[in-house]
Amino acid sequence: MSSLNSPSDLSSAESISPAEQRNGRLSLLYIDESSNNRGLGEGVVLISLEGFVWEQALRLGWKASNNDAEYESLLAGLRSAEHFSAKQLLLFSDSQLVVNELTGVYETRDERMAMYADRARDLLKKFQSIRVEQIKRDRNSHADALACLGSSVDAKDTRKVWVEFVPEPNITSPVLCNNLDQAGWIRYLFF
Template identity: 45%
Template sequence: MEAEALAKFVNEVTLTEGDEGNWLLHVDGSSTLASSRAGVVLTSPEGDELEYALQFTFKASNNEAEYEALIVGIRMALDARARNLIAYSNSQLVTKQVEGKYEVKEEMMKEYFQEISELIS
């Protein structure tokens, strides 16, 4: 499945002069009976990459792992003082919920959605 772009986040954060361009965030979550994991790749406008592999100590669905990775990635972008962030995920549910196209129904998903909303506001 081709990765879907999440909403383009223009974060209102304090930036140093000259910070421009789009940062790219790619996240992918995975869940099996044995474990839940996710990957995060944050790419600066200059092409520098930060890559992280996450292994969770709790059981998580694929979508929960995807949300966890997205939260970590957004925090990384904020720490890097990214102004424009374009995030990609292969989870249609997470993508459409963050874009506001799908209603967030499950309680756990509401918590993830709320955290992301707070991070990007």
């Protein structure tokens, strides 16, 4: 658990509820990356004070490392948070490197990672407060699913994906009526 310019009353990631989110005036930001043989993708989930959920699946169009992709997802998430006028952020990432470089626990030695960290810090200055927390992968499944989508789609075009809840099967069992006598059903046909 790490903080950057955070107020003392921010709740822990493990126990934050929607009411605490609203009372703490926090927007929640989850980021992740995914790589496979088709490419690299990023996932961003931003949850506003009002409960609005902004989801992004992004695909990187160049060869990059997993750490590059983690930072790219962070930058995309911070730009989205700024776009939606978030003031206080609780940022979740499962990347030990990104979290620890942002919070100063790790010294950024790689020149490319230093450029990413500097750009992220510039964006972080646009918020009143931010808290950065490393979470386990299983607590980042929403952003991970979007990152997997981004890494799997082989297209350069922007897409919109509609996710629909289907509460019951789209087929129904036929209703059989077997309590009519044989002559009775014929009567209904001719009237």
